[in-house]
Amino acid sequence: MTRDPNQGPTGGATPHLVIPSGRGAEAIAFYEKAFGATERTRQHAEDGKRLMHAHLEVNGGSLMLHDEFPEYGMDADVVPKGVTIHLQVDDADAWWARAIQAGATETMPLADQFWGDRYGNVRDPFGHSWSIGSPVRD
Numbered sequence: 108m109t110r111d112p113n114q115g116p117t118g119g120a121t122p123h124l125v126i127p128s129g130r131g132a133e134a135i136a137f138y139e140k141a142f143g144a145t146e147r148t149r150q151h152a153e154d155g156k157r158l159m160h161a162h163l164e165v166n167g168g169s170l171m172l173h174d175e176f177p178e179y180g181m182d183a184d185v186v187p188k189g190v191t192i193h194l195q196v197d198d199a200d201a202w203w204a205r206a207i208q209a210g211a212t213e214t215m216p217l218a219d220q221f222w223g224d225r226y227g228n229v230r231d232p233f234g235h236s237w238s239i240g241s242p243v244r245d
Contacts, residue, residue, distance in 0.1 A: 122192050124172040126233050127185045131158025131174040134233050138163055141231070142194065142202070144170065152176070166194050187234040199225040199241040206231075207237065219243050225240035 135158075139143035147162040157174040158238045159177030164170070170192075177183035196202045203217045210232050217239065226240035 114194070119169075120170045121171055124170065124233070124235055125175050125181065125185045125187070125189075126158070126172055129157050129174045131161060131172060131234060134172055134231075135198055137183055137209055138170070139141055139166060141206040142166065142237075143205075157194050166196060169184065184206060185234075187236070191228065191236040191238050193238045193240065196239060196241050199227070202239050202241075203227060203229070206237070211237070 108136055109216070115180060123132070134149065135149070142165050144163040144165045146165055148156065148160070148224075151161045152159040152174070156177070159173055159176075160170050164174070164203070174200060175181055175183060175185050194202060199217060206229050207213065211229035212232075213227065214230050214236065215226075215228035217225060220226045220240075223242055224240040225236075225243045227236045228236060230236055
């Protein structure tokens with residue numbers, strides 16, 4: 108059986124983000140602009156407005172997301188916390204600049220770190236934390 112590559116990941120761990128306030132389509136546009144995401148699939152809910160499921164590819168990895176659905180037992184007005192999505196990239200400065208220009212907010216300045224990476228953290232407009240890093244030495 109041949110697997111459709113647009114159907115999503117088959118192994119590993121994949122972040123699945125809940126986007127607050129029905130802003131799923133806006134989140135996809137942000138991730139495309141900020142992190143060069145490629146949309147693989149998008150499915151709307153029966154109301155035709157909210158996003159039930161989306162699968163994106165970011166920096167070679169999968170990212171899934173959907174709008175919040177309190178009627179299915181999920182919290183309303185989700186405030187993301189406690190998780191940071193890390194992007195290990197070829198040029199942290201370029202990825203950083205693109206994220207900030209797209210509307211991300213710096214939470215830890217991008218700088219050379221003692222462990223050998225150029226590394227920093229941003230928060231996206233939907234409350235999710237992202238770290239961006241690239242090696243500066245072996």
